Structure formats: C-alpha cells, structure tokens
Amino acid sequence: MAAQAKPAIEVRGLRIGYTAKGVQREIFPAFSATAGEAELVALLGRNGRGKSTLMRTIIGIQPSLDGSVHILEKDMRSYPLRTLATLVSYVSTDNVKVGNLKVFDLVSLGRYPYTGWFGTLSSKDKEVVMHSLAMVGMEAYAWQNTSCLSDGERQRVMIARALAQDTPIIVLDEPTAFLDLPNRYEIVLLLKQLAQEQRRAILFSTHDLSIALKIADRLWVMCDGEFHQGAPQELMLNSVFDKLLQNTRLSVDHETGEVRVRFE
Amino acid sequence: MHPRRNKRVAAAGVTLATLTLILLVADVLLGSEPVPLATAWRALLGTEQSHLSQIILGYRFPKAMVALLVGVSLSVSGLQMQTVFRNPLADPYILGVSSGAGLGVALFVMGYSVWGTTAVGALLASMGYAVSACVGAAFIMSIMLTISMRVRDIMAVLILGVMIGSATSAIISALQFFSRETALKSYVLWTMGGLGNVTSAQLYVLIAVTLAGSVLALLSIKTLNALMQGESYARSIGYNVGKNRLAIMLTATLLTGTATAFCGPIGFIGVAVPHVARMLIREADHRYLLPITMLLGAVAMLLCDVISSLPGYETSLPINTVTSLLGIPIVILVIVRNQKIV
Numbered sequence: 001m002a003a004q005a006k007p008a009i010e011v012r013g014l015r016i017g018y019t020a021k022g023v024q025r026e027i028f029p030a031f032s033a034t035a036g037e038a039e040l041v042a043l044l045g046r047n048g049r050g051k052s053t054l055m056r057t058i059i060g061i062q063p064s065l066d067g068s069v070h071i072l073e074k075d076m077r078s079y080p081l082r083t084l085a086t087l088v089s090y091v092s093t094d095n096v097k098v099g100n101l102k103v104f105d106l107v108s109l110g111r112y113p114y115t116g117w118f119g120t121l122s123s124k125d126k127e128v129v130m131h132s133l134a135m136v137g138m139e140a141y142a143w144q145n146t147s148c149l150s151d152g153e154r155q156r157v158m159i160a161r162a163l164a165q166d167t168p169i170i171v172l173d174e175p176t177a178f179l180d181l182p183n184r185y186e187i188v189l190l191l192k193q194l195a196q197e198q199r200r201a202i203l204f205s206t207h208d209l210s211i212a213l214k215i216a217d218r219l220w221v222m223c224d225g226e227f228h229q230g231a232p233q234e235l236m237l238n239s240v241f242d243k244l245l246q247n248t249r250l251s252v253d254h255e256t257g258e259v260r261v262r263f264e
Numbered sequence: 265m266h267p268r269r270n271k272r273v274a275a276a277g278v279t280l281a282t283l284t285l286i287l288l289v290a291d292v293l294l295g296s297e298p299v300p301l302a303t304a305w306r307a308l309l310g311t312e313q314s315h316l317s318q319i320i321l322g323y324r325f326p327k328a329m330v331a332l333l334v335g336v337s338l339s340v341s342g343l344q345m346q347t348v349f350r351n352p353l354a355d356p357y358i359l360g361v362s363s364g365a366g367l368g369v370a371l372f373v374m375g376y377s378v379w380g381t382t383a384v385g386a387l388l389a390s391m392g393y394a395v396s397a398c399v400g401a402a403f404i405m406s407i408m409l410t411i412s413m414r415v416r417d418i419m420a421v422l423i424l425g426v427m428i429g430s431a432t433s434a435i436i437s438a439l440q441f442f443s444r445e446t447a448l449k450s451y452v453l454w455t456m457g458g459l460g461n462v463t464s465a466q467l468y469v470l471i472a473v474t475l476a477g478s479v480l481a482l483l484s485i486k487t488l489n490a491l492m493q494g495e496s497y498a499r500s501i502g503y504n505v506g507k508n509r510l511a512i513m514l515t516a517t518l519l520t521g522t523a524t525a526f527c528g529p530i531g532f533i534g535v536a537v538p539h540v541a542r543m544l545i546r547e548a549d550h551r552y553l554l555p556i557t558m559l560l561g562a563v564a565m566l567l568c569d570v571i572s573s574l575p576g577y578e579t580s581l582p583i584n585t586v587t588s589l590l591g592i593p594i595v596i597l598v599i600v601r602n603q604k605i606v
Contacts, residue, residue, distance in 0.1 A: 061499055086502075102548075112502065117483070117486065118551065
C-alpha cells in the first residue's frame with residue numbers, strides 16, 4: 001500500500017470517553033494509531049464501540065480522558081481553534097436542514113477560516129467553492145436549495161464544503177449512511193480519489209465492511225476493547241474481522257473479503 | 265456567479281424601506297383624530313401650535329418611533345434565537361423570555377420606592393425598568409439555552425419554553441397578590457403595555473439599545489451563518505461555539521428585555537417576521553436575511569400600530585392583540601410546512 005509518508009493524524013495512547021461529575025467513563029481503552037498523507041483510512045467498529053466519540057475527539061469537539069492526538073506532528077491542543085480549522089475539516093452525520101440555504105452558500109461556509117469579519121468571499125474564495133463543487137460533480141447544483149437535494153447529493157455537497165476548507169486532513173462520520181449501494185461505492189471511491197490526487201489524509205467511519213476492505217488504504221478497527229490497524233489484507237491475515245464479528249452469524253471470507261452469513 | 269440574487273434582495277430592501285417610510289407617516293397621521301399631512305409637518309418643524317401639534321409631538325410621533333424600534337428589536341432577537349436554538353419557532357415570547365422580562369419588572373416595580381419626578385429620576389426609573397427586564401429575560405434565556413443544549417427535540421424545547429413561561433407568569437401573579445396597591449397598579453399598567461405609554465426618557469434608552477443591539481447583530485452575521493449548521497460544524501470551521509452563542513444571546517436578551525420593559529410583552533413579531541423575510545427573499549444567509557428582517561420588523565410593527573388605532577374609534581386595540589392576529593397565521597403556516605422536518 002501507499003508508502004507511509006508523514007503521519008497526518010497520530011493518535012498516541014488515546015483514551016476516549018466522558019467525564020461526568022468528576023467521574024471518568026471510559027468508552028474505549030487507550031490505543032495508538034496513525035493516518036498518513038494521501039491515505040484513505042476507514043474506521044470500523046460495531047455500534048456503541050465509540051467510533052463517533054473517537055471522531056469527535058480527533059476533531060477536538062470532545063476532550064480525551066488521556067493521551068493525545070497529533071495533527072501534522074503537533075499536539076492538536078497546541079493549535080488555536082482558527083489554525084486547527086485550516087488543518088482538519090469535518091463532515092458529521094447531522095442532516096443539516098436549513099430552508100432556502102443555497103448549495104453555494106453551504107459550501108462557502110468552508111471558507112470561513114479564511115474570510116474576514118463579515119465572511120465576504122473574495123473572487124479566489126468563490127473559485128475555490130466552485131472548484132470544490134466540481135470535484136464532487138455538483139457544480140450544476142450551485143444555486144439550488146440544499147433542501148431539494150437527495151441524500152447522495154447532500155453527502156457530496158457536505159464533502160465539497162470540507163474540500164473548500166482546504167485542509168490536509170478530512171474526517172467524515174459515516175458518510176455512507178442512508179445511501180443506496182451504488183452511492184456508497186461512489187462516495188468512498190470519491191474519497192479515495194481525493195486522497196490520492198490531492199494527497200489529503202481522509203479518515204471516515206463506516207459500517208460497510210466490504211467497501212472498506214476493497215477501497216480503503218488502511219483500516220482502524222475497534223473491536224471489543226481491542227484496537228487494530230493496518231492494511232486490509234494484513235488485518236485479514238490476523239483474523240481481526242473474526243473478532244469484529246464475534247458472537248454474530250457473520251464471517252468474512254478471507255479470499256474475497258465478502259461477508260458470509262451462517263444459517264443455522 | 266449569481267447575478268440575480270443581489271438584485272432581488274436589493275429590490276426587497278428598497279421596497280421595505282419605502283414601506284417603512286409610508287407607514288411611519290401613516291402611523292403619525294392616522295388615529296382617533298386624523299391629522300392632515302401639512303399640519304403634521306408644521307408640527308414637527310415647530311411652526312404649528314395647536315392641540316393637533318401636541319398630539320403629534322407628544323403622542324403620535326414618539327409612538328410611531330417606538331413601533332419602529334420595537335419592531336426591529338423583537339424581529340432581530342427572534343431571528344437570532346431561531347438560528348442559535350436551531351429551531352424555526354424559537355422567539356422571545358414563545359420561549360418565555362418575555363415573561364422573564366415581566367418577572368424582572370414585577371420585582372423592580374414592587375420593590376422600588378418612588379424615584380421622584382425629576383428628569384434624572386425619570387431616566388433612572390426607566391433604566392431600572394430596562395435593567396430589571398433584561399436581567400429577568402437573561403435568567404429565562406439562560407435556562408432555555410441550557411435546556412436546548414441538552415434536549416435535541418425542538419418541539420420538546422418549545423413545550424418546555426411554554427411551561428417555563430407559564431410558571432414565570434404564575435410567580436408574577438403570586439407577587440401581585442402580596443404587593444402593595446400602588447405597586448400593583450403600576451405593574452398592571454405595565455402589563456397592558458402598548459407603544460404609546462413610553463416617556464421621552466424611555467424613548468432615548470430604547471433608541472440607544474436598539475441601535476447598539478442592531479450594530480452588534482450586524483457584526484455577528486458571520487457567526488450566525490457559522491452557527492446555522494450546528495455546534496460541530498461551527499467548531500470545525502474555527503468557532504468557539506459557547507462564547508459566540510452567549511454573545512449573540514446577550515444581544516437578543518438586551519433587545520427583548522428593553523422593548524418588553526417599555527411596551528410590555530408583545531407576541532409573535534419575533535417568530536413571524538424572520539419567516540416572512542425568508543419567504544420574501546428565499547435566502548438563508550444572514551448577510552441578506554438580517555437586514556431584511558430588520559426592515560420587515562419595522563414595517564410589521566408600524567402596520568400593527570396603524571391597524572390598532574384606525575380612525576373612527578375613540579380607543580385603540582391593544583397592540584398585542586393585533587400582533588397575535590397577524591403573527592399566529594404565519595406561525596401556523598411555518599408549523600404545517602415544517603411537518604416534514606420536525
């Protein structure tokens with residue numbers, strides 16, 4: 001797989017969870033992981049394992065219990081919020097519905113770390129917005145209302161918003177949820193292309209095991225209290241997916257990477 | 265780029281500005297005793313000395329100014345609350361913030377001794393009304409903000425807002441029960457509100473606060489756009505959500521608190537005007553939406569005031585009655601349209 005260049009995201013001994021009333025509630029034990037430049041990394045794990053919490057910790061919305069996240073080889077806590085916004089962009093699972101919001105305006109929110117007091121877009125900003133829309137194949141929709149988009153189109157627009165933010169790192173929380181099968185592949189292929197062509201580090205969480213196995217460069221897998229990372233084949237050889245699918249009637253075919261169902 | 269959108273918004277802006285002017289004049293001229301335009305003009309210039317000029321200078325003109333200012337204040341704070349709460353039906357009246365202002369005023373009126381009738385005393389008393397209303401409004405606003413951060417369901421937030429508003433009103437009733445007669449009287453007078461009972465000292469405070477609040481709101485346009493998409497997105501583009509949300513809600517509280525302090529609780533302007541503005545220009549960007557909401561707020565409130573004091577009747581309708589009758593259909597329309605979203 002892609003030769004490990006500079007690590008874009010480096011998770012060091014990170015323990016994620018919440019602190020309520022002075023008591024720490026750990027969601028996942030300490031682990032370390034990396035995501036390199038130009039790498040497409042898929043984060044896998046069953047519901048409730050803490051994928052979203054990890055995502056939120058990596059983008060800095062949620063403090064970690066222990067350990068650190070390094071962004072471009074510096075502890076993310078050492079960056080001012082505005083600087084961090086030029087390094088990491090985020091696409092959440094929130095389905096943002098704002099009436100009358102134009103696709104162009106939504107994407108131009110990605111330019112906010114670069115614009116002045118009133119958020120007026122320079123001609124360069126406008127170019128970046130249109131170019132970002134072009135990259136996801138949505139430039140024809142620039143002046144449509146966001147409320148008229150299909151789920152697949154909306155996901156593309158949200159990715160364009162992250163692209164407009166022009167960050168070396170993009171983090172996406174379940175970008176393939178709610179999409180039909182072709183759209184799931186299309187979105188992940190788009191992410192792969194963006195990672196390769198623009199040398200961005202792209203981390204996305206997903207439940208689509210077979211898509212991740214086929215397309216991602218690296219996987220982060222959150223099993224029951226255990227963390228594994230590596231190239232898909234590597235993890236396959238180490239039977240990581242059997243751990244992931246423990247106590248289910250599913251297994252992964254080690255040859256094809258397809259999910260198999262055992263009927264009792 | 266998109267050439268037509270600026271034109272459309274500019275056209276709406278010019279139309280609304282013209283309407284504001286026309287309604288301002290109409291509001292001054294019309295009333296239980298209509299005044300001819302020429303007489304009103306001479307009265308404002310100070311060349312007319314009659315009972316008509318007294319009506320114009322002492323009552324109608326200040327009242328029209330108050331309508332304009334309160335319209336702007338309530339609409340701006342309505343829009344700010346809708347964006348920050350991410351709730352299309354958020355508004356100072358519905359979420360109980362106006363009741364909070366009422367509680368502040370009640371505590372002030374029932375607690376304060378007579379301030380005297382000097383100009384300084386009058387100014388202090390109006391400041392007292394404004395400050396206590398703002399403190400009361402801020403109290404409820406902070407409760408609602410805390411709730412909205414924990415409760416995701418926007419309908420649940422609205423119902424809680426209505427409940428807290430009712431609880432606040434109940435506390436006020438209890439206070440009234442235990443208060444002295446003179447204090448009770450001034451409080452009841454306040455609740456009846458109206459745009460016409462504002463003294464000139466209060467008018468100056470209202471002008472200052474509305475100006476300051478509008479400037480602060482205009483300065484927060486970019487932040488409002490950033491917050492439109494919710495907390496995680498705002499943060500990911502470099503916004504400290506907590507700090508910014510607090511700053512915007514302080515502005516909204518100041519605007520609502522002051523307007524409510526002097527005119528009593530006025531409903532449905534704050535919730536309805538931003539929606540009409542959205543329907544009018546079909547934009548969500550606050551760079552367009554906020555200025556149009558301000559102008560439309562002035563127009564709406566002036567229109568309500570004109571309707572409330574149409575000629576031919578000795579007395580005028582309570583302003584809250586008119587704003588409710590005009591505003592509620594719009595709120596219903598929004599609820600029906602939002603059914604898919606909510």
